[in-house]
Amino acid sequence: MARSNKPIVWGLFAAGGTVTAFFVPALMVVLGLAVPFGLLSPNDLSFDRVYGIVAHPLGRLILFGFITVSLWHAAHRTRTTVHDLGISNDGITMFICYGVAGLGTVLAAVFLLLL
Amino acid sequence: MSERQITLEVLRYRPESESEPVFQSYSVPCQEEWVVLDALNYIKDNLDRTLSYRWSCHMAVCGSCGMVINDNPMLSCKAFLRDLPDHIRVEPLHNFPIERDLMVELDDFMDKLKSVKPYLIPDQPVAEEDGTYRQSSAQLKKYKPFAMCINCMACYSVCPQYGLNEGFVGPAALALAHRYNVDSRDQGRRAREDVVASNTGIWECTFVGACSEVCPKNVDPAAAIQQTKIASTVDYFKDLLMPGKRDKSGNAKQAAGDGA
Ligand code: SF4
Ligand code: FES
Numbered sequence: 001m002a003r004s005n006k007p008i009v010w011g012l013f014a015a016g017g018t019v020t021a022f023f024v025p026a027l028m029v030v031l032g033l034a035v036p037f038g039l040l041s042p043n044d045l046s047f048d049r050v051y052g053i054v055a056h057p058l059g060r061l062i063l064f065g066f067i068t069v070s071l072w073h074a075a076h077r078t079r080t081t082v083h084d085l086g087i088s089n090d091g092i093t094m095f096i097c098y099g100v101a102g103l104g105t106v107l108a109a110v111f112l113l114l115l
Numbered sequence: 116m117s118e119r120q121i122t123l124e125v126l127r128y129r130p131e132s133e134s135e136p137v138f139q140s141y142s143v144p145c146q147e148e149w150v151v152l153d154a155l156n157y158i159k160d161n162l163d164r165t166l167s168y169r170w171s172c173h174m175a176v177c178g179s180c181g182m183v184i185n186d187n188p189m190l191s192c193k194a195f196l197r198d199l200p201d202h203i204r205v206e207p208l209h210n211f212p213i214e215r216d217l218m219v220e221l222d223d224f225m226d227k228l229k230s231v232k233p234y235l236i237p238d239q240p241v242a243e244e245d246g247t248y249r250q251s252s253a254q255l256k257k258y259k260p261f262a263m264c265i266n267c268m269a270c271y272s273v274c275p276q277y278g279l280n281e282g283f284v285g286p287a288a289l290a291l292a293h294r295y296n297v298d299s300r301d302q303g304r305r306a307r308e309d310v311v312a313s314n315t316g317i318w319e320c321t322f323v324g325a326c327s328e329v330c331p332k333n334v335d336p337a338a339a340i341q342q343t344k345i346a347s348t349v350d351y352f353k354d355l356l357m358p359g360k361r362d363k364s365g366n367a368k369q370a371a372g373d374g375a
Contacts, residue, residue: 002313002314003308003309003312003313003351004312004313004314004316004318005351006314006318007312007344007347007348007351007352008351010318010344010348011348011352014344014345014348080321080322081321083279083321084275084276084321084323086279088279
C-alpha cells in the first residue's frame, strides 16, 4: 500500500488548529471583553498603534502565518466534514476547499506586502 | 433479591430460513444484579435454545460479548440491567455482516489486526544477558493504555468512517499499531507505516472520536490515531527533505558496519 500524501495538508491543518486554539480566545478576550468593558482604553487599540504592530516586518510575518494556517485548517476541516456527511465527491470538495485556502494565502501575502 | 420483568427485543437472523434480520421479543424475569448477558443466557436456557451469541468470560476481559444495546455498543456482560429501562433492544454490532443472530463476521477485523504487524520489531537483539528487555515504569506507562484493548469491536461499530469505507484499518487496529510504535523496545514504526500511514490508515480518520467514547477499556483509539498522525507527518517531511535515509523496504537504513 502506498503511503498517503495527506501529511502536507494535515500538517497545515494541525498547525492551524493549534494556532487558532491559542490566539482566538486571546483575541476574543481583548476585542470582545477587555475593550467594551473598559479594562483597556480604546487608545490601546488606536489605528496608529495597531498599524505599527502589524506593519512591522515581524508583525507581517506572524499575521501571514496566522491567517494562512487558519485558512488551511478551515479548508481541511470542511473537506473532512463533507466526507463525514457521506458526500463522496472528494475531488470537487478538495478543489473548492483548498482553492479558497490557496487564494486566501495569495491575497494575504499581497495585502500584507502592500500594507 | 428483587425480580424485574424485562422485555428483550433481540435481532434474529437465521440465514437458512430468513433473508432479512427480524426482531423477536422475549419477556424475561430478571434479578436486579443481572447484566444483559445473564438475560440472554436465561433465554437460551429456558425460552429459546436457538438464540446464538458469543460470550466467554462474563467479566469484561475476553471481548467476545460486544453487541449493540439500546443503540450503544457495549459488552453485554458489563451492561447492568439496573442502568437500563424495562424494554431493551439488543442487536449485533453495526458495520459488520451478521453471521447469525447476534454474531457478526470477524474475518475482516482479524485481518486488519494482523496487517499492522502487532508484535515487537526491535533493531537490535536483546542486550541483557538473561534475554529480557529492560524497561522503566515511565516507558511502560507510554503504551500501557493502548495495550488494554480486548478486541470487542465496539469502536468499529460506532466509527462512521468504517461505516463509509470498510477498507479503513479502523480504531482498534490503529491503536494496536500505536501501542507497539511507542514501546521503547520497538523500532518498527517505519515498517508499519505502509499500512498505518496509507490512505486507508490513519488518514481516513476525521477525528469524530466516537471510538474513544464507547471503548469499555478506556483505550482512547482516537488519541492513538492523532498521535500517529503527528509522528507520520514528521516522518513524511523527513523523507521528503532527506530522501536517502531509507532503503526500499521502507525501514530506516542500518548504521554502517552493521552487516551480517
Ligand atoms: S479499542 Fe476499545 S472498543 Fe475498540 S476493540 Fe479495543 S477494547 Fe473494544
Ligand atoms: S463475556 Fe468476556 S467480555 Fe463479556
